Amino acid sequence: MAAAGLAGLAGLGPGEAAAAAQALALPAESFGNDPRVELAWAARAHQHAQVYFNLISSVDPKFLSLTKVDDRIYEEFRRTFRDLRVDVLDPEELKSEPAKEKWRPFCLSFQDLVEDFNYGTLLRLDSRRDYSEENSIFAPRIQFFAIEIARNREGFNDDVYSRKSR
Template sequence: MAQPFDADNADNLEDIEKQFAVKAVAQAETYWGLLEKIPGSKLKLTKHDDDIVEQVLEAFPEFKEPKNVALINEGEMKSVSGKAKWRAFCEKFNEIEDYNFGTLLRSSVSDYYTQEGTIFVVRIQFYAIELLRNKYGLNDWIVQK
């Protein structure tokens, strides 16, 4: 009989991690390329955008303030309480393809993707934060640069 998978104690396989990293970087480059051509406030990322925005604002009312999505604190996001809140939010979107796939998120809306300023998150977290950044016009500077 197969043992249940224990993610907390699973080994990391270097080749698989590299493949995930390549896909995450490609996604980040594609998104940045879009932001260079189209103001974020005019972008639609998924067919679930409105639902994602509604649900993230319900789960994280502090995100109603643009300054609270402009700069994301990785420590808070990945704290025990932060993980619990995000996990509950993320599971609402398991019908979205690759909703839990690793993705890169800029910690600051005013910066490019950099090694120091990038957080590894799951895709639905990326959508939630970037959709709000776009809604608030916080990414529109990129197309104007």
């Protein structure tokens, strides 16, 4: 997340910040490209990323439950994306047109099971590193959950926990 984006949010007055927060409750189709709304979405995604990284830094990731349906997400993820490397992600395997065609049905299958399944979330590309502009990609929340549940269960977030818990 670029520092400039967060500095822009700090520049919003109380009324503007409240309006941006209220706007987040509306469906995305209600907006054009309102920079205040985009900034509020980015700030919320950044806050979520910080909370998640602090969580995997302080609690052994193998014991984390991210949703009520973690088992189902993990099983379906590994059935659909059997060979996808989750330790270091290739953005092409998430964002290319062929990848989107494979991810779309996976994501939609959780539409009624995972709240805000398509909400924009930051995802680390390299599981050993912190969130940074170079190590982050914007992804739907269900994609974040699928990859992070796999990382937690397969031991790829252990480095973060070991490094931060010392």
